[in-house]
Amino acid sequence: MPERNNTPLLDIRDLKVEFPSRRGVLVAAQGVNLSLQPGEILGVVGESGAGKSTIAYAIMGLIEPPGRMAQGEILLKGERIDGLPREKMRRIRGRRIGMIFQDPLTSLDPLQTVEAQLVETMRTHLPISEAEARARAVDLLDQVGIPNPAERVKNYPHQFSGGMRQRVVIALAISCEPEVLLADEPTTALDVSIQAQILELLKKLVREKGMGMIIITHDMGVIAEVTDRVAVMYRSRLVEEGPSDKILTRPDHPYSQSLIAAVPPPDRRIERFPLVEYIEKAGDESRKLDLATHWLGQARDFGQTDGPLLRIEDLTMRFMTKPSILPSRRRYMTAVDHVSLDIRDGEVFGLVGESGSGKSTVARLISGIYTPFAGRIHFAGEELTAFKSRREANRLRRQMQMIFQDPYSSLNPRMKVRDIVAEPIRFHKLASSGAEVRRIVDDLLDHVGLGASAALRYPHEFSGGQRQRISIARALATRPRFLICDEPTSALDVSIQAQILNLLKDLQEELGLTMLFISHDLPVIRQMCGRVGVMQHGKLLETAETEELFNNPQTDYTRHLLALMPRMKRAA
């Protein structure tokens, strides 16, 4: 840890940020005291809406109006920088304080080359010539680990992958050698292996350039990986601050304790996820149905199937990447490459891999969103891919439902929750009257822990976790026996994730559901699944019992993934 000298690099005193609105003043951050030393990495952790990003925006003087800093002081090397005139503040941004945003895909101007953006930034702040700036641009790309920097500098942002774009963003942020670097969820949008590389790069840069860095994240794994000190935020306040080792292993505040407990442990299997009890209303409010007598529990005698419930043989899917009139000039990308697997009745099968590995494509092929290029899918002994008519496939597809990753775009915003959940019941004509449909919907909403009162509201009135519950209720509405969950919790906070995973576990046990559970998150897979398949570049590399896979991985790639899994030291 760096030595503490008298004036910290950055000092935030009693910060309060508020957003006046019609319904009163919303306080986004209050009573925040933080300081940062040169060469130090400070983590700010908390769940969405806790006010973490607000701190970064306050430091940059970029709080969106009508929001304002209502109280407090921000000092950079002992000089006050809050409330500076606009032009003076602009000279500090980018020059003395750099910032990195969450989503590298949207952080760069799509119409300008990387070089143009780098040169513009440097020439705004530094007295250097165009030629010097160009030379430095190449040098910067080299520093952030972009291969072939002299050529790549002429490229446009869309020609870089997500991880490479984040490197470009970092190059831009450090181009004028700032003293402080603010990183707002810098790796949240990236794969685990890319995340590890980016964190490594940030650590290296801080060390080499003696910068101070504040890293804002909701991910305890990231905190454990890079930070020297951590501040925990909860509902606009700092609840705890201290050295990372201490906070991660022996947190004092009950919120920090439950937040850390809610992170799925990568190294052992637990029965249920501990809930973040400190958060009010985190407890399950659902009125549980007696499934033995209820509509939802009935008609579940699907008949015994010999062999696995779902069998995939040589499934292949390719997408055209370069269209042409001449078939010989067309180019294809093979997203799923001869994948074969069995899913047994009543088990939860996990599919893990990084983005682009083809795992979501497999889910979409099974559920019929895509038509396979080659290969066969058998469900309950019948070949789905052989059906010529939609009607026939629908009979079996009723038994198969899907839950999507993004709870924001997977619900029709113009429909009431009642109609969203009722739609599949009506489509498959599973109830005899409108009144019955309504009763079933109310029961379903109760069962997933939303309460029947949710039925008359619209999706936008719900939080991400609640929306995912709506998606689950909708999936259950056809009385399915097979559920495909495509990254169901990766858009959610850790405490909400724990609730949703518990709900899925309960439903799976109560209804004897079979599940295909897709995730890039190995600890979650370990908790949820009986067997796991690992995918890379469209190929299924290995399939094993979950514990077997974690303890005795067979392929290099699996070992690589396991090694990247962020591990937190925990109190015994």
Added chain:
Amino acid sequence: MLFFIARRLAQSVLVMLTVAMIAFALFQYVGDPINNMVDQDTSLADRERLRQELGLNDPVPVQFWRFVKNAAHGDFGVSYRLRKPVSELIAERFPATMELSLISALLALGVGIPMGVYTALHRERLPSKLFMTLSLIGVSLPTFLIGIFLILFFGVQLRWLPTFGRGDVVHIGWWSTGLLTKTGLQSLIMPAITLAIFQMTLIVRLVRAEMLEVMRTDYIKFARARGLKTRAIHFGHALKNTLVPVITIIGLQVGSIIAFAIITESVFQWPGMGLLFVQAISEVDIPVMAAYLMLIALIFVVINLIVDILYFVIDPRLRVQS
């Protein structure tokens, strides 16, 4: 890129053929061309002979093919009303309409885009609010009404500007221009404003909405966080990104300025194609109507092609990567 343009060209040909079919159908279904050409004393035998001579007894596909072939050479036959070749009539009127339309388009873009940017960047300032209210009026008032008000005020009351016609024109080759004489320019002012106002208000609202959208994006936030100058952010990054989607609409708008100059030309008795077209309708002068239809379709197709090519120039994401 070449492949893309070739495909667009093929599509354009298809569009033109479809429009040609509609124009051709006019001859078949709207009135009887022979009736329009002869007077009441002509005998039935003469009519039949004329019909045979004009090829009107040939099978429909043959007639259509002939129509397309002639149209491709710019030959649309003879106007029933004026007894002159249609191509000659159009060529006479074309410069008037083009001058009016291009000046209007320049006016609409020249005022619309800067005002759109201004109102997006300074939403709370008084001029923005004033302009947005005025633009609402501009969108809701019909063009002819604005024209009539202008005539009443500047023409009749103040007597500053001529109320009809093109003024004196200068001939440069076959092109006649009113831009080189004082009366020509004076005559152009009111029709150009009338024609531009609707498009201008539309462009202001479009640019404003798109610009507000762009200003909320992450790359603008990141540009701020890099401490770039406000002007560089607004005009170097935001405006360019704003224009990408706006260009399509602007292209179509410029097309419709030319196509819908009809009303303005009628109000100001502007001797352009629109006026010719309106007169042609009232007299069922089908060759003129057909030619006008084809010409407008051609203009739209060409503008769309230009817009597509502009996309390639502006947006690097569309350029083919290997």
